[in-house]
Amino acid sequence: MGSEDTPKLPVINFTDLKLEAKDPNWEAVKSQVHRALVEFGCFEAVFDRVPLELRKAILGSLQELFDLPLQTKLLNVSKKLFHGYVGQYPMVPLFESMGIDDAVVYEEVESLTNTMWPNGNPNFSKTIQSFSEELAELDQIIRKMVLESLGVEKYLEEHMNSTNYLLRVMKYQGPQTSDTKLGLSAHTDKNIVTILYQNEVEGLEVLTKDGTWISYKPSPHSFVVMIGDSFNAWANGRLHSPFHRVMMSGNETRYSAGLFSIPKGGSIIKAPEELVDEEHPLLFKPFDHMEFLKYYYTEKGQRDQFALLTYCGV
Numbered sequence: 001m002g003s004e005d006t007p008k009l010p011v012i013n014f015t016d017l018k019l020e021a022k023d024p025n026w027e028a029v030k031s032q033v034h035r036a037l038v039e040f041g042c043f044e045a046v047f048d049r050v051p052l053e054l055r056k057a058i059l060g061s062l063q064e065l066f067d068l069p070l071q072t073k074l075l076n077v078s079k080k081l082f083h084g085y086v087g088q089y090p091m092v093p094l095f096e097s098m099g100i101d102d103a104v105v106y107e108e109v110e111s112l113t114n115t116m117w118p119n120g121n122p123n124f125s126k127t128i129q130s131f132s133e134e135l136a137e138l139d140q141i142i143r144k145m146v147l148e149s150l151g152v153e154k155y156l157e158e159h160m161n162s163t164n165y166l167l168r169v170m171k172y173q174g175p176q177t178s179d180t181k182l183g184l185s186a187h188t189d190k191n192i193v194t195i196l197y198q199n200e201v202e203g204l205e206v207l208t209k210d211g212t213w214i215s216y217k218p219s220p221h222s223f224v225v226m227i228g229d230s231f232n233a234w235a236n237g238r239l240h241s242p243f244h245r246v247m248m249s250g251n252e253t254r255y256s257a258g259l260f261s262i263p264k265g266g267s268i269i270k271a272p273e274e275l276v277d278e279e280h281p282l283l284f285k286p287f288d289h290m291e292f293l294k295y296y297y298t299e300k301g302q303r304d305q306f307a308l309l310t311y312c313g314v
């Protein structure tokens with residue numbers, strides 16, 4: 001297969017674009033975003049709002065965090081499912097991850113920081129919070145563009161207010177072999193929007209609608225934006241939430257960080273009536289995201305590639 005045949009994720013440039021100021025480029029970028037999300041559910045975003053220093057700092061902070069002893073990392077527990085320390089799974093032995101809930105709020109980050117470093121580590125808290133705050137702006141730009149493209153911007157405020165931000169940080173050890181090993185199993189995200197950043201070690205792959213795995217070539221300037229099942233359900237299937245996985249080879253460690261916008265517990269996800277008609281019958285019954293996650297984290301739910309469809313598909 002020639003290189004021009006190798007599929008690539010669309011690249012969209014958000015340089016200088018702001019959420020508040022009406023930008024002359026807004027409409028053009030919006031139509032690229034809409035097209036990419038319908039076709040791939042995913043794209044590569046160039047977003048210079050996160051300064052290079054901060055990009056470097058976040059990767060340093062991830063390493064610092066994962067270098068802590070396991071018994072310290074295990075102190076990151078959370079009442080919410082899949083929000084604390086996750087790792088040491090026989091299925092994916094290379095993978096470790098930690099959640100930082102409400103990472104845009106300094107005090108929330110600080111409380112985790114103080115659990116990890118009882119003598120404090122303000123640099124860590126600042127890096128995590130600033131990084132999350134900048135990416136939250138990109139998340140909101142994308143969601144606003146999607147709602148406008150679907151003609152349902154009247155729901156914008158309600159939609160934005162219905163979510164929280166979780167920053168999940170990930171470490172994948174190199175398998176020390178040249179053949180490829182599973183880093184993270186293929187899945188769709190269950191949330192609204194995910195924005196990923198990572199070091200230079202390859203491994204992330206995204207499945208196209210026609211069944212081809214696209215390998216993402218990391219760049220320090222780019223973020224990967226992905227739609228989760230809940231946003232696709234809210235949009236009554238007019239977007240796409242892609243399967244993706246991490247495949248590892250070689251010796252190097254891959255670090256990544258993802259900002260996840262997640263429906264608040266108790267908020268009901270229901271497609272606006274404007275998006276349901278004869279041509280587009282309702283695909284998912286209204287559902288409570290927290291209740292759905294309870295199903296997803298059962299043994300059956302974990303094996304179910306189409307968990308949301310099983311849970312509330314019409």
Ligand SMILES: O=C(O)CCC(=O)C(=O)O
Binds near residue numbers: 170184189204246256
């Ligand atoms: O490490 C990555 O780039 C992907 C992580 C991921 O897919 C997830 O946490 O849902």
Ligand SMILES: [Fe+2]
Binds near residue numbers: 187188189244
């Ligand atoms: Fe994911």
